[in-house]
Amino acid sequence: MASQRIPNMEKFAEVSGISRPTVSKYFNDPSSVRQSTRQRIEEALEKYDYRPNIFAINQNRRMTKTVGILVPYIADPFFAEIVRRIERKCIDAGYWPILFSSHGQTELENNALETLHSLKPAGALIAPLGRTSDLERMRRFAKDVPTVLFDSNLKVGEAFVGSDNFQSIGLIVDYLSRTGEPPCFVEMPPVNPNARKRREAYRQAMEKLGLTPHIISVGRHSWEFERVGLIEGKRLISQHKLPSSTVLCSNDRLAIGFMAAAFEQGLRVGRGTGCALRVAGHDDHPWSRFSSPPLTTVSQDYSRIAEHSVDTLFGIVETGERSEGRPETFFGGTLVMRESA
Amino acid sequence: MASQRIPNMEKFAEVSGISRPTVSKYFNDPSSVRQSTRQRIEEALEKYDYRPNIFAINQNRRMTKTVGILVPYIADPFFAEIVRRIERKCIDAGYWPILFSSHGQTELENNALETLHSLKPAGALIAPLGRTSDLERMRRFAKDVPTVLFDSNLKVGEAFVGSDNFQSIGLIVDYLSRTGEPPCFVEMPPVNPNARKRREAYRQAMEKLGLTPHIISVGRHSWEFERVGLIEGKRLISQHKLPSSTVLCSNDRLAIGFMAAAFEQGLRVGRGTGCALRVAGHDDHPWSRFSSPPLTTVSQDYSRIAEHSVDTLFGIVETGERSEGRPETFFGGTLVMRESA
């Protein structure tokens, strides 16, 4: 136990019988000191339970050991899952992840960017709001801080990691067309480039099959996708405006709202007999398994997106080289067949 | 625009024609300097876009302006919502919120606590993991940092803010018993004190009505409540072990899993004719509105819990007085009637 309070590195160096600069070196990289020295420090560490002051460290280092993570909406389980994985990887790599959420608001995104900027982080992993992002502000940020974007491909930063919407949407359009009436497409609110890409992917996939695409746009700009799906669904069903009995929603949250609408209107969703509607989504959100009926969807590869984002960032950070070009990586999804379609 | 890069306060004081200590004073409290001085600083601020270095600030202040927020599971929409509100309030009050999530793991909770500790925050708002929390570690933390607990009432810190499980469970037990067969109770995994409290609340409420309580416990210790609800639900339904056709789950996520089980087993959930089962939850999670059928539940007052937690903390922080006793505040919920029960 701590037989004495250790206020700073000076004192800690004293009680462990090592000079302060060497102790400092140890904390920056334990393997950079001699084995015997390392042991003595670690014994003292057991005994006195001292930790260097983070603020003092970061003030003096040229490059801090912090990594900024910024997501548009932490309440979205997709981001919650990704963040969890990213945080873990950062910690394992000896970095200190700091999480910000824009909560769907441009103002908060800018705030986070400013705060992050003044933290002088080693790097940043950003999933931008998208359409409502302040591009200029983000560029200014990325000029000083190595930045990897994910999920939403704004043309900012050193690299992008996301999912291959053309592959994944193609997959599910094929499946739906093969097993029943070809799907119409209910768009998510146009909050980011994925919205547009998925729509285009749907169009191409349909045309490739020689089918006529039917796209249903939603005007409202909201992150509350379930509500959007519900309201649009109610409108479409009650006014008999659905061009197909198969509905592909551009993400799971939208699909869940849509299914709620179908339920409310007395339409049974599924692919069995007695079902009036098939509904499918995209992303395989953690709770899609638990809807009634369980949602057929395409999974995004959470782990690989998270891992590759972090690896890419650390690659840039640790070599110190800003990559040339701007590598974009897209991971494919896999079909997740459940009861809804 | 920035006609010149301002590296530090010294330079900024120079270009704005004010002495550095006064500028420093301004950043600590803009209203503490003369109006005319304030204007000159703010004009310079427009022109040069300078921000004090956060690390240097926090190194020197006795009390930093950071506030730690620690939740057990950020992917849970309850916490995501609470956090959103807490963050906003902190920012408005001039504090800098730092978010940590334990992701259900004791090790990560301790890590977060350690990191937070070394940050010397002005205060902390903590929703502990509960049963698996390292109480001793948390006490050590709370000894140095003013800490307000919420959601899960471990006997640590200066105060607690949460919901009144007895009131809310009472409410829904009354409702369910009045409108149909009295409910049995499916427990959430015993991860925290709320689990136990809700069970007791159910028991009391039933006995008060002169009814026999039926409690179904789940053994597994998991934060993936939906899956727990699904598995337990399947077991109970398929083995005909349900003591009542009305099921009260101790939270919404569990209820959603349970409804998925009912669906899978071909049991229709709801209160209309042709329905075999009524299912209700607790919390009014953001997505409970969108289940099929929409979930009947009791809402927790997100806003008031968040606000009161922050107010309590700032009350302690700003007076500098650790409150005597350990005030506990419980907010009541309101019944949210939907189709599931």
Next chain:
DNA sequence: CAAATAATTTTACGCGCGTAAACAAATTCC
């Protein structure tokens, strides 16, 4: 308008640590 009060400037120090340079000691090599 002089005195009292408030706000600002000057000066100076300290926070806890990174880091560079010169030197000393320990380790490795032949």
Next chain:
DNA sequence: GGAATTTGTTTACGCGCGTAAAATTATTTG
């Protein structure tokens, strides 16, 4: 076992800012 090499120590400075005390200036009061 002496030279070359690695590893540590000493010494010294700087980072960007908070903050205290004393001196100065501006504002308010009677």
